[in-house]
Each structure stands twice: as C-alpha cells, then as structure tokens.
Amino acid sequence: MDPLYGDRGRILEYFHSHGILVDPKALDRILKASTGLLVEDLLSESVLSNGYLSESEVISVLRNGSGVTHPRYEVYAPDIRVRSSVDDFRNYFLSRYNKLKKILSLSSSMRGSIPIRAAKRVQGEVKIVGMVSDVSTTMNGHKKVVLEDHEDQITAIMMKDKGTAKELILNDEVIGVVGSISHGKGDPVIFANEIIHPDIPNRFIDDSGREPSYVASLSDIHVGSKTFRKQDFMKMINWIKSTREEAENLKYLILSGDVVDGIGVYPGQEDDLEVLNPLEQYLKLAEYISEVPEDVTVFLMPGNHDIVRLAEPQPVFPEKIRKEFPSNTVLLPNPYNLVLEERNVLVYHGMSLNDMVELIPGMNFDTIGGALEELLKRRHLAPRYGGKTPLIPSSEDFHVIEKVPDIFITGHVHSHALGNYKGVRYVNSSTWQSQTEYQKMMNFSPKPSIMTLFDLHSRSVITKNFES
Numbered sequence: 525m526d527p528l529y530g531d532r533g534r535i536l537e538y539f540h541s542h543g544i545l546v547d548p549k550a551l552d553r554i555l556k557a558s559t560g561l562l563v564e565d566l567l568s569e570s571v572l573s574n575g576y577l578s579e580s581e582v583i584s585v586l587r588n589g590s591g592v593t594h595p596r597y598e599v600y601a602p603d604i605r606v607r608s609s610v611d612d613f614r615n616y617f618l619s620r621y622n623k624l625k626k627i628l629s630l631s632s633s634m635r636g637s638i639p640i641r642a643a644k645r646v647q648g649e650v651k652i653v654g655m656v657s658d659v660s661t662t663m664n665g666h667k668k669v670v671l672e673d674h675e676d677q678i679t680a681i682m683m684k685d686k687g688t689a690k691e692l693i694l695n696d697e698v699i700g701v702v703g704s705i706s707h708g709k710g711d712p713v714i715f716a717n718e719i720i721h722p723d724i725p726n727r728f729i730d731d732s733g734r735e736p737s738y739v740a741s742l743s744d745i746h747v748g749s750k751t752f753r754k755q756d757f758m759k760m761i762n763w764i765k766s767t768r769e770e771a772e773n774l775k776y777l778i779l780s781g782d783v784v785d786g787i788g789v790y791p792g793q794e795d796d797l798e799v800l801n802p803l804e805q806y807l808k809l810a811e812y813i814s815e816v817p818e819d820v821t822v823f824l825m826p827g828n829h830d831i832v833r834l835a836e837p838q839p840v841f842p843e844k845i846r847k848e849f850p851s852n853t854v855l856l857p858n859p860y861n862l863v864l865e866e867r868n869v870l871v872y873h874g875m876s877l878n879d880m881v882e883l884i885p886g887m888n889f890d891t892i893g894g895a896l897e898e899l900l901k902r903r904h905l906a907p908r909y910g911g912k913t914p915l916i917p918s919s920e921d922f923h924v925i926e927k928v929p930d931i932f933i934t935g936h937v938h939s940h941a942l943g944n945y946k947g948v949r950y951v952n953s954s955t956w957q958s959q960t961e962y963q964k965m966m967n968f969s970p971k972p973s974i975m976t977l978f979d980l981h982s983r984s985v986i987t988k989n990f991e992s
C-alpha cells in the first residue's frame with residue numbers, strides 16, 4: 525500500500541471519478557467494513573443521484589449484504605489503477621504533505637525530525653512529521669492517531685493523562701509529533717509527548733506610521749435574492765462615494781464570494797429569487813459596483829452560489845461576466861492570497877467552515893472566529909479532505925496557507941466575527957442578505973450589512989454598520 529494515499533485516497537478517488545462526494549462518516553464505514561464491501565454497489569444505489577454518499581446509504585448497503593464475499597481490495601483497486609487521476613490524488617496529498625512539512629521544519633520544536641521508517645528503528649525520543657490518516661479513542665480513553673509520510677506509517681498514542689489526548693486532531697491534517705518509540709510485539713508505536721501544528725510564527729508587528737490605506741471586506745451579497753438588502757448595500761456604496769471618514773482612504777473593496785444568489789443551489793430556490801436569470805443577477809451587481817469610485821479597486825471572488833464550478837479551488841468568473849464590470853474590477857479565484865501594499869491578504873469564501881463547525885467540539889456559527897483560528901493553526905483552509913467541502917485533487921494543494929497572512933478574510937456563514945490570532949487580523953465577513961427561510965429553520969440569525977475595514981499600515985480594524 526502506498527502511504528499518504530492509502531485506502532482512504534483510493535476510495536475517495538473512485539467516487540470522485542463518478543462525480544460523487546462522500547460523507548467522512550460514510551467513508552469511515554466503508555473502511556471499517558470488516559467483511560469487505562463491494563463499493564460499486566454503492567454507486568448503483570439510486571440515492572446517489574444527488575451526487576452525495578451519506579453514512580446511512582452505506583449502512584443500508586452493508587445491511588443488505590451486497591458484495592460481502594468480495595475482498596475489498598480486489599473490488600475497487602484494479603479498476604482504479606488504470607485511471608490517470610490516481611496520480612492527481614497522490615500528487616495532491618504529496619503536495620499538501622511537502623508544503624506543510626516545510627512549514628513545520630521552520631519550528632525549532634521540530635528541528636531534527638526524521639522519516640517514520642527511520643524513527644521506527646530508534647530507541648527513545650524522536651520527532652516525526654506525518655499526515656493523519658485515522659484518529660480513534662481507545663476503551664481506556666487514550667487517543668490513537670495513525671500518521672503517514674512518503675514511505676511508511678506509524679501509530680501515535682496520546683495518553684489520556686497527558687494534555688496531548690485533549691488536542692483536536694483532524695483526519696488529513698499534517699502534524700509534528702515529539703515522542704518516544706516503543707518496541708513491543710507488533711509494529712513500533714510512538715508515545716506522544718508533544719503535538720506540533722504548523723501554526724503561525726510569533727512575530728513582532730508594529731504600526732508603520734504611514735497614512736492609512738483601507739481594505740474593506742464584504743461577503744455574501746446574494747444579489748438576485750428577495751432577501752438581498754439592497755437599501756443597506758446602496759447606503760454603503762453612497763458612504764464610499766462620500767469619501768467621508770475612513771472612506772477617504774479606502775483603496776480596496778473585497779467581495780469574498782456568493783456575490784449573487786445564483787440558481788439551482790438548493791431545492792425550491794426559485795421561490796426565493798427576485799431575479800431568476802443568474803446573468804441578470806451579475807448585471808445588477810455590476811450596476812451597483814459601477815457606482816464605486818474608480819480609484820477604489822474592487823476584487824470579486826466566487827463562492828458556492830456563483831456561476832463557476834462548485835469544487836475548490838474555484839476559478840475566476842468567465843469573460844462574459846468580467847466584461848459587464850467596470851475596469852477597476854479585478855477577478856480572483858477562490859481561495860487567493862492577495863498582496864496589497866506588501867501585505868498578505870488571504871481571501872477564502874469559507875465553504876470548509878461548515879465542516880469545521882462539526883469537527884470542533886462546541887463550535888457554532890456565532891463563535892466562528894475560533895474555527896478561523898483552527899485553520900490558521902493548521903496552515904490549511906480545508907484540513908479535512910471531503911466532507912461538505914468539495915475539493916479538486918489537482919497536483920498542487922492550493923489550500924495550504926503558505927504565506928503568513930497579515931489579514932485573513934472569509935465569509936459564507938453569514939455571521940460576523942473579528943479577531944486577532946498571533947498577529948493575523950481576521951474576519952468572518954458579514955452578509956448583505958436578511959435571514960432566509962432555511963436559516964429560520966436552522967434557528968440562525970445572520971449579522972448583516974456590516975463592512976469591515978482593515979488598515980494595511982497599522983493594526984487598526986474598523987466596522988461600519990449599514991443595517992437600516
């Protein structure tokens with residue numbers, strides 16, 4: 525078996541090649557099916573027509589006994605080996621591992637780390653870097669984490685009486701472990717004394733004393749929806765035009781995805797739309813944006829409601845949309861590290877926040893800032909592969925946070941959260957849409973119509989509320 529790719533990668537690739545997203549719990553069920561499972565049976569299930577494989581669907585196939593006599597590897601491995609996209613998956617995970625290992629190697633705690641295969645021959649303390657392929661808790665409450673690198677894998681044990689057992693460890697993230705190798709009857713294991721995340725280095729950040737230069741963050745405008753807050757949005761545009769207060773030094777405006785409501789995003793969306801044609805929705809937005817003074821650069825990024833493909837990284841808007849916007853508009857892919865006046869402004873729509881809310885104990889949309897910090901700590905925008913975040917396994921992992929951001933901007937969840945993590949100012953940017961029927965059902969109240977302004981030359985963050 526090829527570590528860093530493994531069973532998990534093969535199964536995901538298989539479903540991906542059939543255009544199906546897999547719930548992580550469904551994947552766990554497939555992996556743990558002790559009698560073997562004919563994966564193709566899952567594909568034949570009519571329930572897969574929605575492009576999503578849930579845990580309950582796997583349970584149902586297992587219960588019906590389909591394919592139980594087939595050894596797992598024989599079923600799907602030969603089919604997959606001929607597909608060229610196998611390399612895409614392998615290269616994707618290699619890229620993720622290599623980039624994050626490089627970041628980890630900058631940490632003094634990881635100096636002297638060695639490959640897992642070499643570590644297994646050591647007596648005593650070692651340092652290793654691995655990608656997490658499995659996390660479980662033993663009956664005694666200890667945590668077991670399987671780590672993989674280019675050539676081997678090892679189980680790391682986090683004893684429950686040590687702080688390490690309480691650490692949040694996610695599948696597919698890359699971590700460093702400092703611990704002691706134990707040689708027992710089976711394969712050696714490592715008892716972890718310390719878990720090291722790639723994390724943000726401690727930096728000294730000083731105000732430059734230069735004249736302010738503001739970058740304004742807006743997200744989830746949802747033009748075309750009946751619940752788009754046009755009045756607030758125009759109030760905000762008029763404030764920019766007034767050049768009063770901070771607007772005088774406003775240089776950049778970032779719209780981080782879901783700039784329009786789109787169509788066909790969820791069942792019955794037509795009933796919630798004022799403008800049915802997506803192209804017309806963009807034309808409306810272009811009309812509003814043309815009111816923004818020419819010396820303000822407007823950045824447009826797609827999100828899950830927009831017209832480009834859903835899977836990330838999302839490309840920039842097509843030319844037919846670009847040509848409708850004024851010349852001070854710049855298109856961005858999602859995600860993107862924007863460099864403005866020598867500052868790194870990392871912009872990401874934020875689809876992975878849906879997964880992070882489920883993966884972090886006690887997390888919810890009102891405390892979403894904590895999820896942004898967990899992403900920064902892992903130096904990755906979507907640490908858990910799959911789940912509710914569709915990712916394209918390209919040969920490079922574009923979700924690794926390679927450059928330390930000065931400002932980190934996300935949206936998507938319609939909350940508003942500001943914070944500072946080790947000198948990185950961040951925001952989960954406000955929406956310009958009122959509570960939707962779906963949000964009402966989920967008992968979630970959005971925090972709309974807030975513009976967040978970051979000064980590129982100081983630590984200052986200002987919010988302007990345009991809610992009427």
Ligand SMILES: [Fe+2]
Pocket residue numbers: 744781782827828829873935936937
């Ligand atoms: Fe979104």
